[in-house]
Amino acid sequence: MTSRKTLLAGFTAFSAAALTAGLCINSASAGPLAFAQMQAQAVTQANQVAGTLGAASGGIYLDRGKAVVNVTDAAAKDKAEAAGFATKTVKYSFAALTNAKNSMDSVKNVPQTAWGIDTKSNQVVVKIYDAASPAVKNKVTAAAAKLGDAARIEHRSGKLATYIADGDSITNNQVICSLGFNVTKGGQPMMLTAGHCTNEGGTWSGGDVSGAQIVQSDCPGADSGLLTRPNGTGDGAINTGQKITSAGTPTVGEKIQKQGQTTGGGSGEVTSVDESVNFDVGVLNHEFGTTAHTDHGDSGGPAYDGEKGLGTLSGGDTQTSYFYPLTLELEAYGLTLA
CATH class of the missing domain: 3.30.300 (GMP Synthetase; Chain A, domain 3)
Known part of the structure; x- marks a missing residue:
């Protein structure tokens, strides 16, 4: 068993970096990519600490870019604070x-x-x-x-809807959605979008791509759709030019960006994780909720944080947009980011 002394020594080794990251994140001078990188570092370090707390961990969240570690007892509070993190004592463990x-x-x-x-x-x-x-x-x-x-x-007005109309992105000439991420499978270039889009069948096209066939379509349960890329070009980047080099797990409080063919770019914040959303098409599991504004035609579009891809859009309402995690899509289909 690791001694408390050894554990605290390990925390101290990276506590200065954790505190520095927190201070930098709050700097108004940090650009969007630098902010995303520091935010990701804070999440990684906070999760490392939370992982050592066992049943006393209440999970983590971000508050204006700074990681906060939830704890359920005084001993866990001391350990997390020794590592340089703000803590919040909570009633329930994660x-x-x-x-x-x-x-x-x-x-x-x-x-x-x-x-x-x-x-x-x-x-x-x-x-x-x-x-x-x-x-x-x-x-x-x-x-x-x-x-x-x-x-x-929470009682919400309106209606939950999967977004699958309007816009001008990838289409099968019946419905219109948005491309999420360019990926590869076994070295072959492919396109990742929402499963409730590919459930509509047909041959898809968009931009310089035509004749794209459905490889796999999963919805409800998941919300993933995989299309071939028989022609055209496309690297692992958002249409703004932002490179996507990895896939990450969303964290409550995390600031994100999104893209879609109807509403274009925009930002938001993660408000919930591992959400079960009961759309009319069925239950979509493991979604994460955000404050990003999206609309019909944005379905399948990407959520990302700097160079880190987070998920593809399923739908939502006037207050919340739900995305299916990119990490689960890559794992399920055996994909690599392009």
Whole structure:
């Protein structure tokens, strides 16, 4: 077993870097790419610390770019602060929140609802939309009530919708979506988008690409679609020129960028992770919610943070846009970023 002395010595070795990263992130002079790189460093280091806290870890989140480590007891607080991180003492461990979220996943056939983990509030946030039927509202409310203050209910106006219309991106001449990421599989160039788009079938085209065939389409459950790239060019970059060199896991509080053919570029913040979203097409699992503004035609478009790709757009409402994690898509299909 690693001694407390050894553990604290290890923390001290990178605590100065952690503090420096936090200070740099708050600097108004940091450019977007530099901010993204420092934000990613803070998340990596905070996750390393949280990983040593075991059952006392409440997860992490970002507050204006600075990583905060949630803890459930004084010993964990001391360890995290010795490593240079701000802490927040919370009631529920991340494992407990995960169990609470998983209990909500047992509630089936409840369209127009969603739930996921918000580490900033140390709760599972349960969203119920006006478009949900009275029976669905009652069913989800009752399930959330069983979790006590480990969950909070948010009543949302409007309707959840997968975005699959308008815009001018990749198309099968029936519906229009957006290209997420250029990828390769076994050395062959391919295109990654949303599964609810490729579920529509057909042959796809866009830009200098034509005759793209569907390799795989997964929705609901996941929301991933893979297309061949029989011609045309395209490296691993957003259409702004921003290179995408890796895939990363989103963190609550993380500042992100997005692109889509209807709304173009924009920014937002991650508000929830591991969210189960009950669209009318079915349940989409492991989504992450953001404050980014998107609309019809943006489906499949990318969310990213600097050089780190995060996910492809599924849909949302007027307040929240949901993305399916890029890490899961690459793993499921055996892909490499172009």
